[in-house]
Amino acid sequence: MINFIVCGLENTLLYENKNKIDDRTIELISELNANGVKFAVATGRNYDAVKPLFGNVKNDIVYICNDGGVVIYQDKVISKTPIDRLVCMEVVSEIEKNDKFIRRFKLLFSDERGAMTNTHDIDFINYLKNMGVEPEYIRDTKELNGDVNKITICARDGFDGETYEYFYNKWAGKAHVSISSPEQMYITGEYVTKGMAIALLQHVFNISQEDTVIFGGGYSDIDMFEHCFYSYAMQWSDAEVKRAAKHITENVNTILEDVMRM
Missing domain, CATH: 3.30.1240.10 (Hypothetical Protein, Haloacid Dehalogenase-like Hydrolase; Chain: A; domain 2)
Structure with missing residues (x-):
């Protein structure tokens, strides 16, 4: 059963110069949380820049920030890896x-x-x-x-x-x-990637790769796909990103709705 969803931010939830996450996406994240499905956002941006984007679910999701350099959940730091x-x-x-x-x-x-x-x-x-x-x-x-x-x-x-x-x-x-x-x-930091942050969270929350869905749209998202069974690259991604994923989608919400129906 799917119980962990990780979604990139740049070129995934935000694309074509969008600076706001769709209201429907936030609604779906709220519904997934209510049904016991954890949602994480993986981004190169810092925590203070990303948290306000998620409106009324901002305190309910996991933040993989700084391309994996820091992981924060419910305003508490789960992991951080400094650069020398x-x-x-x-x-x-x-x-x-x-x-x-x-x-x-x-x-x-x-x-x-x-x-x-x-x-x-x-x-x-x-x-x-x-x-x-x-x-x-x-x-x-x-x-x-x-x-x-x-x-x-x-x-x-x-x-x-x-x-x-x-x-x-x-x-x-x-x-x-x-x-x-x-x-x-x-x-x-050495060995720090978004994918390694996902592996850490799977260990912390006792979640398997088979129960994980990951969406990505950029080069820094490629290594995330190694840590799940269901991987989706965005339709507008570069060819290298699309080759790394098992599936291609043009809309994150469509897949989230499928997960809800499941």
């Missing part, structure tokens, strides 16, 4: 020592609930606000307090293969490095 502080300093140093990098890349640091940036660049700030992210400004990265669970490197003109490979080779031995969109690559 030396890696954080290396990333900052790598960007700041190269004039070309300074102009091209902007950094966002996420902790278990919020986000911080070391730039006042108005275009970048507006870009983040469009995703619901309201970062705190820090003048010096040495002022970072507590753990950093994710670093996002944002490229205004997108990442080419050569640049991604350069960054990947520089930190892949010390952290998890991946691409989430053409404009964003991210760094999390």
Whole structure:
């Protein structure tokens, strides 16, 4: 019996520049919860940016945030995996020592609930606000307090293969490095992925892969599909994402309604 549903946010519940989750989706999440089915959202965004999107079910779902770097349920942290502080300093140093990098890349640091940036660049700030992210400004990265669970490197003109490979080779031995969109690559703690967060939750709640449904739409969602029997890629996903899933759908709500009928 299906009792755990995990849904990506970017390119899944939010797509085509949508910044609001459908009311029907929220209704279905509420009905599923009432019938004992746990619902989790998996996202690259931080907790404070995501929770308000879910209206009256915001306290009932599990939040896999920062691409798996932190997991929160009922406002309590279940898991968080910080990035080595030396890696954080290396990333900052790598960007700041190269004039070309300074102009091209902007950094966002996420902790278990919020986000911080070391730039006042108005275009970048507006870009983040469009995703619901309201970062705190820090003048010096040495002022970072507590753990950093994710670093996002944002490229205004997108990442080419050569640049991604350069960054990947520089930190892949010390952290998890991946691409989430053409404009964003991210760094999390070593071995941290959305898929590993799902495996942890299945252990915590004693849920099997056979009873799990997962929806995804982006590259960072691919490894989630390894932890379920029922995997769905969104119809508009890139070919690589669709190949990784067992099924393709154009509407999450249709499948949620099927689960309810089951």
